[in-house]
Amino acid sequence: MWGIVPAAGRGSRIQPLAFSKELLPVGSRLRDGAERPCAVSEYVVERMIRGGADKICFVIAPGKSDIVEYYGSGYGPAPIAYVVQPRPAGLCDALFRALPLIAPDEPVLVGLPDTVWFPDDGLARLPVGGLSFLLFPVDRPELFDAVVLDGEAVREIQVKRPDAASSWVWGAFKLTGRILAELHALWQARQCRDEYVGTLVNAWLEAGGRATGLRAGSAYVDTGTLNGYRAAMALLGPAEAGEEGSPLNGPEASATL
Numbered sequence: 001m002w003g004i005v006p007a008a009g010r011g012s013r014i015q016p017l018a019f020s021k022e023l024l025p026v027g028s029r030l031r032d033g034a035e036r037p038c039a040v041s042e043y044v045v046e047r048m049i050r051g052g053a054d055k056i057c058f059v060i061a062p063g064k065s066d067i068v069e070y071y072g073s074g075y076g077p078a079p080i081a082y083v084v085q086p087r088p089a090g091l092c093d094a095l096f097r098a099l100p101l102i103a104p105d106e107p108v109l110v111g112l113p114d115t116v117w118f119p120d121d122g123l124a125r126l127p128v129g130g131l132s133f134l135l136f137p138v139d140r141p142e143l144f145d146a147v148v149l150d151g152e153a154v155r156e157i158q159v160k161r162p163d164a165a166s167s168w169v170w171g172a173f174k175l176t177g178r179i180l181a182e183l184h185a186l187w188q189a190r191q192c193r194d195e196y197v198g199t200l201v202n203a204w205l206e207a208g209g210r211a212t213g214l215r216a217g218s219a220y221v222d223t224g225t226l227n228g229y230r231a232a233m234a235l236l237g238p239a240e241a242g243e244e245g246s247p248l249n250g251p252e253a254s255a256t257l
Helices: 041-050 065-071 090-096 177-189 197-206 226-240
Strands: 002-007 025-031 034-039 055-060 078-084 107-111 115-118 131-137 145-150 153-159 168-176 211-214 219-222 253-255
Touching (some): 002 041, 002 090, 034 041, 041 078, 041 115, 055 065, 090 177, 090 197, 107 177, 115 168, 145 168, 177 197
Parallel strands (some): 055 078
């Protein structure tokens, strides 16, 4: 199983940084008996491995060699591959850069490297086969991709809409290589105009595709802003002591614990 980590973004909301935003220190880990800072992207990589991924693909921009230097050839038991997105062109374009590595029948996990969320086994709860989204409750769904469900079936993804009809947003998803290829073909047929996954999935659903949403998330933090960074630190403080803490309230963070 592949885990795809789209890490080619510029991180303009939290600049200036002297390094890639995916390496922002958030929380810490005990390594060899000593406490060490933890890069924010490690959280999604760990969650992917816990969800069954046995290999990870980072999609990086040409100038992000520090990510390669940080992770090297692998993380824990999972080897790491790198592909390059030549220029910033949105999340869809980034994900499809990994498509040549993935077999049609292979399951794929997708998660965002500047987010921290609980439960950490959320990806393992997603069903096998098809396209499924791991959903989290937030206070400001208009800032995210809100997922409207009919039972467990995804009816619509509302991308950053002020009138979002759902307070549940997707934070990660699972699909097969075959569905990823279908989405790529549809994206190309739409002249590659979809920057966000949500608008492309909506078109795929209208064409007969089916997706499910799992309301299993309890806390979700986007560290792409200073407020989100503070919220992540508040969340991870008690979490590292063995509890899932409650993040600060703010535009980039929400929790239902």
